[in-house]
Amino acid sequence: MTTPNAIARAASPANPAAAQRAARTTVPAVDVFEDAGGITLLADMPGVPRDQLELRLDGDALVIDGAMAPLAPEGLQPLWAEIDSPHFRRTFTLSRELDTARIEANLKDGVLTLRIPKQAHAQPRRIPVNTP
């Protein structure tokens, strides 16, 4: 878990290497859908194996963090790079009606699928009107 202090330290000019590492992340493209039961989020994270993917909740922030497995063979000289950071990161703020304890995550072929269900009491329901 990263504390605000650690973030401030990492971004301070006294530690330029860490600041650069923190700044250079690739933002994964996402699709976000909401239906009555919850939110479905898809994120493109090519090259990220399951053991390099980290999902964490920090207060109401959901942080998606992943690193590509090293791809390059020994002695590779880069000629052209459209993705220049092997590190993916994106943060989403979750609202309170979402049930963070029941998030389901699935990673396949570099696509992360997250299902964030709503709290049972937050799901829309019909209130029956009783006749006396």
Added chain:
Amino acid sequence: MVQAMLSTPHALFDQIDRLQREITSAFAAEGLPSGIRSVAAGTLPAINVGRTASSVEVYAFAPGLDAARIDVTLDRGVLRIAGEREPFAPGADAHTQVYARERVSGRFARALSLPDDVDPAKVSATYVDGVLRVSVGLRESAQPQRIAVQ
């Protein structure tokens, strides 16, 4: 937009955030590649190219594809990668709302010209974790060799 602004402060900041992103992308044209087959960033797939002593390595970042339906061809020094990504269907629920659709879907093709010294007989392609790696060997004559001193 006015409706969104009235609802919650969160929504207001989201709108400003998006506006800022749109402005950034609209003015980012100066840094774009000038090659005739190169395309703007944000397209599918992004490509990285590197070179070792014995091969040229092409990495195409194309997550969520069916490996059997990726088409890789090498014709007269032009490597072409084509395929199709099915759009994600979020279910037939009438109440489904779409908040973000950043992931590109549909048919795509990208082509890049390889150096003249590649050997078209030595091509291999693998697809792991959404990354297509095409390795094209260099001709023997183009590889660095040690010259024995008599």
